[in-house]
Amino acid sequence: MEGAAQDEPQQATADKQQQQQQQGRLEQDSDGDRLLQDVAPEEEEGGDGRDAEAGSTTGPGPAKSSVDVIVDDDDDDLDDEEYESETMKARADAIEDLMQGMNQLPFQRQEPEYPDTYRINSEKEIATLAIVRNFERQFKSLYKQRKPLSTIFPNECGVEKFLCTTVRPTKLQYRELDRHDGIAAFVADYIGYDQLEIPTEPPAVMPSPTYTLWRQHGNSFDMSIVLCSLLEGAGFDAYCVFGYASREVTTQHRLRSEKRAFEKKEEAKEEDTPKPANKYSIKRENRLESKYLREMQQRTKTEENDRQREEKRKEEEERRARLAPPEDELHGLRVHCWVLVLPGQRGVHEAFFIEPTTGVALFTDDPNYLGIEYIWNSSNLWVNMQKCVNGLDDMEYDLKDTTCWEYMFPLDEDHAEEGLKVDLPTSWVARLSLSPQEYELRCPNGTRKLQFANEEVEIFAEYLNPNGLVKRVKRYETEELKRLLSITHTYKHRKDCLLKYVFYPATDESAARHDHVYAPGHKFKIRRHVYTDENAPTRRIIFYAGSRVDGLVERYEDAAAITETYRDRKDNLLMRQATFSDLNESAGGRRRRKVNINVARTPEDIEVLTERFARSPLVPAEKDMEEIAYFADAVQIKFHRGDGRISASTLELEKPHITDKQEIEPISDEYVDLYTPDSSSKKPRNFELFGMLQKCLRMEKACRKSIGLSMRETRDILEALERDDKEVELEISFYDTMRNEKLRIERAKQEQDAKNEAIRRAKQAEDYLAPYLVRLDDPAHIDEVTAAWLKDQVMDDFTTQLKMRFNFIEAECNREAKELQAKTAWFKQNQPSLSEEEERDFAKYRNEALFRMNILQKRLAQHKERTPHLSMQMEHKLRNDPRLAALHKQ
Incomplete structure (x- = not known):
């Protein structure tokens, strides 16, 4: 001021x-x-x-x-x-x-x-x-x-x-x-x-x-x-x-x-280059139609587009005029x-x-x-x-x-x-800094609300909300924020890998829709989960196909069927579908009353099973199944269309009755309906058709079992998602010491354990009786005989250690003396032919060897002088050790 x-x-x-x-x-x-x-x-x-x-x-x-x-x-x-x-x-x-x-x-x-x-x-x-x-x-x-x-x-x-x-x-x-x-x-x-x-x-x-x-x-x-x-x-x-x-x-x-x-401007897409036409492609014949009728249809279509465009333009002008702010003075x-x-x-x-x-x-x-x-x-x-x-x-x-x-x-x-340069002073401002807490706060008080033309955006700091919500966007149809179109929730650090949840309210044309997007790493390998409300129930679950062993890409459920899409399977399976109906009604192949997908369904409720396969280059097209449908009383097979054929072969096999011995009756012509575009091809024999029928029945059994497992997996997925939504857990990075309370407690415990271990080892290193007490059955109670044995063992080992140290120093001193003697003899013998550098090296070695020998001799003399005192000190410790108190009683 x-x-x-x-x-x-x-x-x-x-x-x-x-x-x-x-x-x-x-x-x-x-x-x-x-x-x-x-x-x-x-x-x-x-x-x-x-x-x-x-x-x-x-x-x-x-x-x-x-x-x-x-x-x-x-x-x-x-x-x-x-x-x-x-x-x-x-x-x-x-x-x-x-x-x-x-x-x-x-x-x-x-x-x-x-x-x-x-x-x-x-x-x-x-x-x-x-x-x-x-x-x-x-x-x-x-x-x-x-x-x-x-x-x-x-x-x-x-x-x-x-x-x-x-x-x-x-x-x-x-x-x-x-x-x-x-x-x-x-x-x-x-x-x-x-x-x-x-x-x-x-x-x-x-x-x-x-x-x-x-x-x-x-x-x-x-x-x-x-x-x-x-x-x-x-x-x-x-x-x-x-x-x-x-x-x-x-x-x-x-x-x-x-x-x-x-x-x-930077993200402008390049124009798509047209693909070169295949010169071997079949040219389709021109469709015969009236030029006059085509022109009239085109004129009607153009007039309709112009009318719609004019209506949109008028609506846009009215909207702008209604929302236009007053003139800015x-x-x-x-x-x-x-x-x-x-x-x-x-x-x-x-x-x-x-x-x-x-x-x-x-x-x-x-x-x-x-x-x-x-x-x-x-x-x-x-x-x-x-x-x-x-x-x-x-x-x-x-x-x-x-x-x-x-x-x-x-x-x-x-x-x-020219001497006109001005030395501008440095900035008076201190260096800018942001702590990790301030940086992660992101917004004032950790939250910010923005309102745009047709959107309301709320931004939250990470870890501010217990459910991991970091952004919420409400989109409306008009700038007056009327008629909600969607609510998008963006999440971070959730253990269930949820990234985004979008809710689309119900309209006159469609039911309410829920769209969940997940990151890689989910327990069930889910990538996306989309479902609608009960008035028009549908559910689509998209998986990370590369993470699943079965190659499942998508599972779609509605009131009529369950459809699964696969990719990169060894059996070339592309699609599997199970169609449901009310089994209480009479059969006939027609769609029955739809079943609610939220009600538990069983494989017994399936009316038709359908599987579709990709083309296998190892099998002729006329024998390679493209689609097979399993009905209650028949199996319909459609084969791949061969090269140069305008239609594909089909085969329908009626399921024969099962005998009392649970065996399949032999197949006959009345059970077979075969169509082939090649009139010269031979009709399969009955035993070949019977083998195909047995194969189809095994495939139907496996398909029905897979559908049952899929239905069970869907129930498990829904239960897990509901549980994760109620009990939200957030992942905390190992390096986030600010929030990782569990890691902080564990680290403090590890540090305390390390300190205790270091203290224990230090005490154990000072305890000269520790190696001997380990051998005893009851170290807490030591009698007179055991105490005398402990004293004799300690003194004997201590004396042996002193002797070993004396011998080691003496051996090192003798080794240095022998090496110096041998090197001196070599030098005297070869001195006339040695260079000055070699003579300097010998002189340097001799001085260092004499220095080492002098040190070793001094240590040896000190050891001889200290040995009696060390023995007396150890004996004094043993007499005063409370654990050997039995010796004092004696």
């Missing part, structure tokens, strides 16, 4: 201290830049001819230009200090409101601690602010009809900061925040959008992006600064844009659910901020906009963006010098072109050689 209310004389003094230096810098510019020249008196009165042109640079064409307001001819005499005083007073009031709002956040978190850079300005920042104010004053003098530049705003601590230093490029560690679409979507979801209090003015306070992330609320400027900081940190050439947008954008009425135009004056991404980095080939409030990527000629005042990022600020009469259609984004963009700080190498 104190920094925002500094006295104006102090500010004027700081400006005067920098005026001469800035004046000299401006006069040395040999390029004749418009903003880097002193203003002549005649230019102030009449202008240089460029003011009129620049006066309409940034405002949109159809409405009153945004740069033609604010500064009128009558206000030319307004004193700069008076103007700045009013501005600073308004900003001070806004800061007070902002600080009060910090205690009214939608969720309570610890207020961040602000570093000194937030509360004070460094000398370099003070000098930069003086240069910026000088630039703004000259811009106002040169372009009186344009809106005065405002590039210095107080932060949340009330200290005035330059816009470029408010951007803090930061690369966060999350994978999603490495792509521009992921960053834009995250910012749009994580930060709640607040409209500007005054739609035609920029905000009075420009807080740091760290404060915006902490508060999770902000206007378009706050969101754009955060978005630009993350995009720059990810390597994109991103800029914040100060400009003007339509009411639909500034009030967030633009539909985010619509397909983005920028993505449409502030069109072209509404201030807005968004992000511009230029090509050249991270594989970006075309410039595009990103709307921070929705996270949508858009073309740079989008009609909802009407004008640009200036753009900036962490390195510089560029003022737009182009006309925006037609919006942004003809806008050029070559920042090196000074006729289109006027930079504030000459940072290129040419100006650096």
